[in-house]
Amino acid sequence: MTAATSPALSWETLDLHTAQPFGIARWTHSTYPRTFVTLTHAGLTGQGEAAPNAFYGETRGTVEAVLPLLADALSDPWDWDGLHARLSARMPHDHPSVKCALEMAAVEWCAQAAGVPVWRLLGLSPAPLPESSYTVSIADTAAMRTQARDAVARGHGVLKVKLGTDRDEAILEALREEAPHAALRVDANAAWTRTQARRMLGVLDAARVEFVEQPLAAGDLDGHAALRAVSTVPIVADESLHHVSDVIALACAFDGVNLKLAKLGGPLQALAAMRLARAHGLQVMMGCMIESSLGIAAAAHLAGACDWADLDGALLLADDPFTGLEWQAGHLTRPTGTGWGVRRA
The missing domain is CATH 3.20.20.120 (Enolase-like C-terminal domain)
Known part of the structure; x- marks a missing residue:
């Protein structure tokens, strides 16, 4: 792909809040930072969400630190097999929620291109x-x-x-x-x-x-x-x-x-x-x-x-x-x- 037609990746982080404090055995929280990524290409968009969890080694900071390293990881949204190899090669650690957000964005973009729901x-x-x-x-x-x-x-x-x-x-x-x-x-x-x-x-x-x-x-x-x-x-x-x-x-x-x-x-x-x-x-x-x-x-x-x-x-x-x-x-x-x-x- 030429630079003019390459997919563009953007993101923003929002603090989401539960209506009531949410408690489990490890902690109780009411604020949850979530990073939303958008893949834009050929007039279509794909969206994904990163929901980091400290139990799996992720925080808002790790998500925001690693995303700039991945701007070209979705160069071909249809290459699902290659996506995780590219992500792993660019990431210093596992970052599963970041992988999730980018995979979600790629899959939705492809579904938009096909004109069908993702499940289909x-x-x-x-x-x-x-x-x-x-x-x-x-x-x-x-x-x-x-x-x-x-x-x-x-x-x-x-x-x-x-x-x-x-x-x-x-x-x-x-x-x-x-x-x-x-x-x-x-x-x-x-x-x-x-x-x-x-x-x-x-x-x-x-x-x-x-x-x-x-x-x-x-x-x-x-x-x-x-x-x-x-x-x-x-x-x-x-x-x-x-x-x-x-x-x-x-x-x-x-x-x-x-x-x-x-x-x-x-x-x-x-x-x-x-x-x-x-x-x-x-x-x-x-x-x-x-x-x-x-x-x-x-x-x-x-x-x-x-x-x-x-x-x-x-x-x-x-x-x-x-x-x-x-x-x-x-x-x-x-x-x-x-x-x-x-x-x-």
Whole structure:
């Protein structure tokens, strides 16, 4: 391509804010810096979102430092195989959320050029999305009861309960009482010891929990395998999954995996992880970070091929800069417009 026709890459970082402080076992935050990239070429645009997470070695600063090194990485938006090689060659470290943003932008640009939604460009089924869970984040027990009560009143039938406190059993019992008919899922965010996890198995079973996500430390595959051997509740990996290649080892210790575009490096990487997980007998959840409707839309295009969905990230925001997603309580409709199907508000 000549310089006059080369794709142009631009970006901006916005601080997004949750309507209420969002707490997990590791931290509580209410401000989330998100960097939005735009690929412009031949009158078409592709958009992507970087949602950095310190657990995976990224911050606002690392995202903003590395993006200037990647201005020519999307010289050919159709060269998806070559994209990650070019990104890795230019990056001093992994930077999965940056890879995600650029891959999102390239894929959407191609879908815009083809005049189709991304899910159709990728050859995915138009099957309805699984009902998404709505997250009850860590707070005092009364506040968590209120979160659950309000979510159920808005029509959410699946609640994801964040645990990893010194009162987990009481929290779970309170929320089961507050939402007796809701499906409950639990996410410990790697906070439990092996002893705590063993003790909680009976509590999870009594509360009719559908599955527990990442009970133990990310690197403790032996502990997860031992827990899985005695658990009646399926165990799903999140923090243990960083790269597509991790799936193979996880199949020996988990029943399922939580795929997040921002930690895996984009929609194409998530799709590869999904197919590898299926080949190894794992169930699959499409998850998210706290992200705008742009990041959630990208995940939604893949979620119809998953068993479970946890795509409430944008619902938790007070200032979502994108619009276009359609929700009916916990049911997200796959976007139907070209590309990701969302636009700046």
